[in-house]
Amino acid sequence: MASIAGNMQAVRERIARAVRAAQRDSAEVTLLAVSKTVPAERIKEAYAAGQRAFGENHAQEAVEKITVLTALPLLLPLEWHFIGPIQSNKTRLIAQHFAWVHSVEREKIAERLNAARPEGMPPLNVCIQVNVSGEATKSGVAPGEEAKLADAIARLPRLKLRGLMAIPEPSADITLQRGRFALLRSLKDGLVARGHPLDTLSMGMTDDFEAAILEGATIVRIGTAIFGERKKD
Secondary structure (H helix, E strand, O other), X not given: OOOHHHHHHHHHHHHHHHHHHOOOOHHHOEEEEEOOOXXXXXXXXXXXXXXXEEEEOXXXXXXXXXXXXXXXXXXXXXXXXXXXXXXXXXHHHHHHHOOEEEEEOOHHHHHHHHHHOOOOOOOEEEEEEEXXXXXXXXXXXXXXXXXXXXXXXXXXXXXXXXXXXXXXXXXXXXXXXXXXXXXHHHHHHHHHHOOOOOOEEEOOOOOOHHHHHHOOOOXXXXXXXXXXXXXXX
């Protein structure tokens, strides 16, 4: 079995090749290690290999791990990103323990996160999730509906709108992959033109992040290539 450190190195090399192919600066792309269902000990291995940003899908499971890892004498703090569907009854947990939320799709959820964000913490960085592939089973606003939600989030003082996130349908067709990611980029550009100072495109996972980087991804969310296959949710 490959080590997490070895997997991390392989992923970083893939990112570097994609960045070169896109003629971009490597500093523009952040690796988010998706650690859902991954125990704290394995997250510590990724930390030892230089990883600092971790993504979680389930609030309760995540907070348990955050509590354990925060108690450790780490030289540099971990940065926690919530990337899963948001239940109304979990907004307080999320607002209190995460630096980022990538999966905002409703104004009500944004309002609850804003109300629950502690005053002593910096504003919560958020992305609007867009359903770029139009799948009935996928979360996210439909393309064209992101502007109304962006305007609403911009009025909430404890949230900071950073950009857009998408999870397109799985496909081995790089033309289709790039098309989905290009759509998200164009929607972000449209919001910037409306006056929203966005800097983030959270898109691309283990099997398609090279295409995402070619289309402007600034955060790629990688789980399987780092931690291996995981049990299904």
